[in-house]
Amino acid sequence: MSPLLFCILGAVLIASAFGVVLSTSPIRSALSLIVTLFFIAVEFLFLDAQLVAALQIVVYAGAIMVLFLFVIMLLNLQDDPQALAKLPLRAAGGCLGGLFLLAALHFFVKPGVGAGTGINTAVPDTFGSTETLGEMLFTHYLFAFEITSVLLLVAIIGAVVLAKKNLT
Amino acid sequence: MTAVSINWYLILGAILFTIGAVGVIVRRNVIVIFMSIELMLNAVNLVFVALSRQLHIMDGQIVVFFVMTVAAAEAAVGLAIIISVFRNRETLNADELNLLRW
Numbered sequence: 087m088s089p090l091l092f093c094i095l096g097a098v099l100i101a102s103a104f105g106v107v108l109s110t111s112p113i114r115s116a117l118s119l120i121v122t123l124f125f126i127a128v129e130f131l132f133l134d135a136q137l138v139a140a141l142q143i144v145v146y147a148g149a150i151m152v153l154f155l156f157v158i159m160l161l162n163l164q165d166d167p168q169a170l171a172k173l174p175l176r177a178a179g180g181c182l183g184g185l186f187l188l189a190a191l192h193f194f195v196k197p198g199v200g201a202g203t204g205i206n207t208a209v210p211d212t213f214g215s216t217e218t219l220g221e222m223l224f225t226h227y228l229f230a231f232e233i234t235s236v237l238l239l240v241a242i243i244g245a246v247v248l249a250k251k252n253l254t
Numbered sequence: 255m256t257a258v259s260i261n262w263y264l265i266l267g268a269i270l271f272t273i274g275a276v277g278v279i280v281r282r283n284v285i286v287i288f289m290s291i292e293l294m295l296n297a298v299n300l301v302f303v304a305l306s307r308q309l310h311i312m313d314g315q316i317v318v319f320f321v322m323t324v325a326a327a328e329a330a331v332g333l334a335i336i337i338s339v340f341r342n343r344e345t346l347n348a349d350e351l352n353l354l355r356w
Contacts, residue, residue: 087257087258088257088258089257089258089262090257092262095265095350096262099266099270100266100269100270100273103269103270103273103274103293104273104284106274106289106290107273107274107276107280107281107286107290107293107304108291111284112286114286115286115288116289117286119289119292119293122264122293123268123293126296126299126300129263129276129300129303130300130303131316133303133304133306133307134268134307135303135306135307135315135318136313138303138315138318138319141319141322142299142322145322145326146292146322146325147325150325151331152290152293152327153329153330153333154285154288154333155272156327156338157285157333157337160337161336161337161340161346163283163285163346164301166282166283168282170281170282171279171280171281171282171349175279175353176280177278177281179276179279179280180278180280181275182275182279183272183273183279185271186268186271186272186275187268187269187282188257190264190265190268190271190272191265191268191318194264194265194268195261195265203257203259204260204307204308204309204310205257205258205259205260205263205304205307205308206257206258206259207310209307209310214312214326216317218312219312219315219316219319220260222312222316223316225336227316227348230320234320234323235326236324237323237324237327238326238327239328241326241327241328241330241331242330244330244334244351245330245331245333245334248332248334248337248338249329249334249337
């Protein structure tokens with residue numbers, strides 16, 4: 087990917103991520119998050135991960151965010167002028183975030199880290215295809231894949247039970 | 255023209271993760287805190303896919319697949335808890351939710 091395109095995509099991503107955190111109405115946060123997820127899917131496409139990009143849009147931007155929007159509308163949440171925490175906590179959060187970012191940059195902007203050019207060399211056509219991914223899922227990762235079904239079943243039952251009965 | 259190296263993706267992932275982490279700390283609405291967590295998960299997904307492309311190993315994409323599954327399960331259960339709590343307390347403010355405190 088060309089640096090210009092990457093910078094444009096990155097700027098949109100960061101702006102919409104800030105939209106999630108800073109907007110006062112939850113609905114706007116959710117819509118910003120959908121934009122963020124969509125552009126992360128675009129990044130996936132540029133990284134030769136077609137199936138993961140499609141799943142990102144269908145599962146994340148589709149199913150999960152519909153769930154979020156549904157709950158926000160169900161609970162009829164309004165604009166909250168005091169959406170952000172109290173000032174000391176806000177300052178602490180900002181400081182912590184800045185520190186974390188500095189630490190991350192310290193590790194990522196070293197001469198050795200980006201040395202390999204694997205990200206720009208060609209990959210075989212099968213890289214990221216549904217066929218290859220599916221084959222790996224059903225051979226090497228078969229156990230994890232099967233356990234996933236149990237996890238989803240537990241989540242379904244848990245969600246139904248929790249939403250039905252009242253906490254006392 | 256130079257091409258984008260892996261560092262750029264790592265830095266973008268770090269920035270997105272930081273925004274999500276700060277969101278968890280500074281917001282008071284439980285649902286927005288939840289969405290910030292999703293943002294952090296996605297920043298990590300981005301780094302996984304970028305490194306999978308860098309090393310030409312597809313295992314990173316498999317991990318992203320499982321992260322998505324766990325995120326879906328987490329969203330379903332978490333939102334059910336939020337609905338259940340809202341029914342009892344009529345609030346979603348994280349400062350006022352102290353059901354588990356004794």
